[in-house]
Amino acid sequence: MTSDAALSSEAVALADRIGELVARMRSAEAELGAVLVEIEQRGVMELFGYRSAARLMEHLADEPKPAAERLIKRARLLNPGRNLDGSPIPALAPATGAAARAGRLSNPMIDVITSVLAQVPPEHCASAETNLVAFAEEAGHKQVAALGARILAHLVPDGQEPDDTEPVVPTRELFLRRKRTGIWELSGRFDDETGTRAHALLDALAERRTGDDCPDFRTTPQRYGDAFSDAVDLALNSPELPMQAGERAHVMVAVSLNDLKSGLGKATLGDTGTMTAAEARVHACDAMIIPAVLGDKSEPLNLGRLRRLISAGLRRALFLRDRGCAFPGCHRPPRHCQGHHIRHWADGGPTDLTNLVLMCAHHHRLLHRSGWEVRIAPDGLPEFLPPVFIDRRRKPRRNNLHEPLPFAA
Ligand SMILES: [Zn+2]
Ligand SMILES: [Zn+2]
Known part of the structure; x- marks a missing residue:
């Protein structure tokens, strides 16, 4: 019996240790979120020269951008915001934020609570939050979700009141990310209308090729992959595309003049990518991308931009x-x-x-x-x-x- 008791007290000590570490991680994450929201409000571009706080996190902490985006999205709901004139906007879920900083809430729990609060009429928000956070201390996130559903059924019997002044905002999400291997992954969700249009566009571009003296052996996903690449080129060619620095091309590629001439060697693409100099040569041919042509000592050469456009x-x-x-x-x-x-x-x-x-x-x-x-x-x-x-x-x-x-x- 003694050994059982010893074992169980060891197990309790280990479990306590885990509880302690998890609370510290959660608390640190909540604080990290608050700092990122503050950086956003003060201007990521002004402070760091980065386009978004998620991109900053990607470089500062080697955090994948989608994970950083989730963290920031969550933090925006827990922390007060600021209007353009600097006046504060109260947080959607301030009590949840306080519990999160104390290390008491898991991320799924926070997400359950904030998703309920986002649908609750503003005048009932504070009391609903108190109930949910108190219940969260003793139940799992699934039970809290069930309580949330009950609260919503009571406060918003027919779902959210339809707002007939504003058209419904369609669901559109797109994730495009570069993996370490240099391969990009694309996924997303679209409303029916956008999906149908995209399908029609890709269908038209993915037709089997004729006239190459050999049959088109590409698989269906390969044909659609090529079609997507063509669609990007089409959009980049469009005169309606917003200009960047007066050019219609949009991606910077840095390549040495020697490599561009020979097509041998490597070029740097955008912020992080690389492409072969041969590839850069094709793209630079019609200025689909802006080549920053470098001399022997990596000094930028002015090659008469107008001459090649x-x-x-x-x-x-x-x-x-x-x-x-x-x-x-x-x-x-x-x-x-x-x-x-x-x-x-x-x-x-x-x-x-x-x-x-x-x-x-x-x-x-x-x-x-x-x-x-x-x-x-x-x-x-x-x-x-x-x-x-x-x-x-x-x-x-x-x-x-x-x-x-x-x-x-
Ligand atoms: Zn052709
Ligand atoms: Zn060419």
């Missing part, structure tokens, strides 16, 4: 001449296309009609990576020379799919 007028002329992707057999229309510099601007190629060809993103990449070559024929139209492994004589080929029909003229 395809102006709206020039793009229209290119649309009229090529009428779509110029690659033999491709049916993609002009709005899906980019301007390829036949001689890359980094190698001194001019940005004019004699050095540009309209190409869809897929064929543009193919052209940069494979043995295909393009040139402007004496009649002023582009023609493509296949790689030797396709045609030993390299007889030039053209795309005649965009020609107007004889009877449509």
Whole structure:
């Protein structure tokens, strides 16, 4: 019996220790949330130069951004806010916040309480919170959720009163995050209308390819992945996209001039990513991304930005001449296309009609990576020379799919 008693007192001591540590973790997390909310109110950008408190946490604490976002979202409900003029906004759940800072509430418990309070009419909020927090001390979060449902059923019998002055805000959430491997993951939830539109857009872009001299072997997810990439390009090409620093391109890539010319080496993409210099060369071809071209000592070189940007007028002329992707057999229309510099601007190629060809993103990449070559024929139209492994004589080929029909003229 003695050993049993000893064992159980050891177990009690261990359980107490766990309880103590968990309370300290919860209390520290609640305080951390309060600090992040304060940083948000004082201006993350002004204080740290970061776009959001979640991004700051990502770098300061190696906390994945979605986890940091959840923490901050929770903290905003527990801590007082501030209007733009500096006047305070009371917290939605101040008593829950106090219990959280004392280390007494788990995160699921906090989430249950705040989700109930968000639906309770303001005049009943304080008493509902008192009840919920008191019950939380002795019950699990599922039981507290059940109490919350009872409170709501009593106070808001038909669910929240419909507000007929404001249209219902559709549910839209999107998570896009980069993993350490450099692979990005995308997930989200959308209202029916947005989902249907997105489906229609991707469906149209994910059609099987024709005209590559070989069947399209891509799986359905691969075709939709390519379609998503095309949709991003389309949106980036849109004249309605907000300008950034006067350019329509949006992602910075830092690459040395030598690497950009040779296509060998690595380039830095955005804040954290990397891409091969060959990839940077394709993207820089039509300034889909802004290359910060660096010299030998990493000093930025000014390469005559205007020289390499395809102006709206020039793009229209290119649309009229090529009428779509110029690659033999491709049916993609002009709005899906980019301007390829036949001689890359980094190698001194001019940005004019004699050095540009309209190409869809897929064929543009193919052209940069494979043995295909393009040139402007004496009649002023582009023609493509296949790689030797396709045609030993390299007889030039053209795309005649965009020609107007004889009877449509
Ligand atoms: Zn190109
Ligand atoms: Zn094409």
